[in-house]
Amino acid sequence: MxxxxxxxxxxxxxxxxxxxxxxxxxxxxxxxxxxxxxxxxxxxxxxxxxxxxxxxxxxxxxxxxxxxxxxxxxxxxxxxxxxxxxxxxxxxxxxxLYPVLAAVADWGARYYAGPEGPPVELAHRDCGGVVHTRLECEHGHLLEQREVAPRPGPGARPFEEGALSPSA
Known part of the structure; x- marks a missing residue:
């Protein structure tokens, strides 16, 4: 095994x-x-x-x-x-925080809207197109979720066994 x-x-x-x-x-x-x-x-x-x-x-x-x-x-x-x-x-x-709420709305529209569709859509003011959230790197590449990986950032600290974590 x-x-x-x-x-x-x-x-x-x-x-x-x-x-x-x-x-x-x-x-x-x-x-x-x-x-x-x-x-x-x-x-x-x-x-x-x-x-x-x-x-x-x-x-x-x-x-x-x-x-x-x-x-x-x-x-x-x-x-x-x-x-x-x-x-x-x-x-x-x-x-x-607008992209955060847009992402939640987009996800909710996909998985929790009724059969007739979402009650609210976010639309581009200029062209009227429905807005969707996307992942994009700093170099402008549009990404799928599985193309993104976490890595230690400049504030990373080593894990210490028994240390309290605010996210627990």
Whole structure:
């Protein structure tokens, strides 16, 4: 009986893993739903709560987290005769999450849309073509998933048995 060699990734620590760190901010379902709303132009708390169905407390917590991490910023506004309230706008860091949501939407359209198709499509503003996410290397090569391999990056650290990992 032969055994497969250990994956090279086991030699490196996950204590400073960028995926684990990102998911510490983005990992709750409601966080991506809030981001979906803002990317779709829904910026005010009451509109977001009504449209997303996220409870007021959870929405408040997620918005505070996204502001704390500089993904959203609060902008004051006042309706006629009303008190000052805030709407939420994407920061450049937040806008950089658009490909993440596009990838989730693309994957969801492929595997979870109803028989009539997805309820929302992302379209190129200029030509109207449906947008799909793709993997591309820094040299411009479009890749299939199996053409991509992880390798140690500049922040890689050796794995130490028994060391705590935030991704565990």
């Amino acid at each position: 032969s055994t497969s060699p250990a994956p090279p990734a086991l030699a490196y620590s996950t204590a400073n893993c960028q995926v684990a760190r990102a998911m510490a901010v983005l990992g709750e379902r409601a966080t991506l739903v809030v981001l979906r709303e803002v990317f779709n132009g829904v910026r005010r708390f009451d509109d977001m709560q009504r449209h997303s169905g996220v409870s007021r407390q959870v929405l408040s917590n997620r918005l505070a987290l996204l502001v704390e991490h500089d993904i959203l910023q609060r902008e004051p506004y006042r309706s006629d005769g009303g008190r000052v309230r805030h709407e939420y706008r994407l920061t450049p860091k937040g806008l950089d």
